[in-house]
Amino acid sequence: GAGVSQSPSNKVTEKGKDVELRCDPISGHTALYWYRQSLGQGLEFLIYFQGNSAPDKSGLPSDRFSAERTGGSVSTLTIQRTQQEDSAVYLCASSLTGTVSNQPQHFGDGTRLSIL
Amino acid sequence: GDSVTQMEGPVTLSEEAFLTINCTYTATGYPSLFWYVQYPGEGLQLLLKATKADDKGSNKGFEATYRKETTSFHLEKGSVQVSDSAVYFCALSDVAGANSKLTFGKGITLSVRP
Numbered sequence: 001g002a003g004v005s006q007s008p009s010n011k012v013t014e015k016g017k018d019v020e021l022r023c024d025p026i027s028g029h030t031a032l033y034w035y036r037q038s039l040g041q042g043l044e045f046l047i048y049f050q051g052n053s054a055p056d057k058s059g060l061p062s063d064r065f066s067a068e069r070t071g072g073s074v075s076t077l078t079i080q081r082t083q084q085e086d087s088a089v090y091l092c093a094s095s096l097t098g099t100v101s102n103q104p105q106h107f108g109d110g111t112r113l114s115i116l
Numbered sequence: 117g118d119s120v121t122q123m124e125g126p127v128t129l130s131e132e133a134f135l136t137i138n139c140t141y142t143a144t145g146y147p148s149l150f151w152y153v154q155y156p157g158e159g160l161q162l163l164l165k166a167t168k169a170d171d172k173g174s175n176k177g178f179e180a181t182y183r184k185e186t187t188s189f190h191l192e193k194g195s196v197q198v199s200d201s202a203v204y205f206c207a208l209s210d211v212a213g214a215n216s217k218l219t220f221g222k223g224i225t226l227s228v229r230p
Contacts, residue, residue, distance in 0.1 A: 033217060043205065043220035056215050091160065098215045102148040102167040105209075105218060107160040 023092030031098030122221035139206035
């Protein structure tokens with residue numbers, strides 16, 4: 001497909017479990033972003049990748065959150081010891097480059113995470 | 117830090133009514149400005165953008181003009197349709213922060229009645 005692909009589309013898990021969310025960006029896009037969309041907080045930036053490195057992790061809410069990107073392509077966002085406040089839609093976006101502000105970001109459909 | 121403020125919602129309009137959604141911003145550098153739209157059951161899509169002062173972005177009958185003097189980027193449409201019902205997000209990207217991450221407003225839900 002031509003767009004950003006995220007999996008799973010929905011994830012329900014028990015409090016305390018670890019979860020992994022996956023993002024396949026548009027081919028050739030060097031910049032990849034994770035955002036979180038929750039009712040109380042709106043859309044918040046989590047982490048930015050340029051290639052495989054993450055020069056900006058400033059939005060990660062706690063050390064339970066981590067992310068990696070391999071081969072300049074697929075990225076996984078891992079949440080350890082999930083808490084109920086982690087329930088949200090996690091969105092991934094990619095763009096041609098992260099160093100030019102007018103490059104539009106293309107979003108995936110998101111993963112809806114529900115913590116019981 | 118950077119921030120985006122959108123008018124409070126939700127907004128309900130009748131078909132063919134005029135739409136204005138207000139958006140103002142605060143940024144340290146010279147940001148690019150965007151409107152994103154999320155239709156029911158769909159992902160976030162770019163609606164339009166403007167990259168410098170006095171630029172006008174337009175798409176699908178929607179327009180927004182980058183006003184540096186008032187730090188605003190209000191979204192307008194002359195005649196809304198039922199199919200415009202969606203959540204609209206104003207956003208900015210300011211590479212002065214070393215990357216082009218988006219800072220979003222809280223979004224506003226638009227419902228258009230037939």
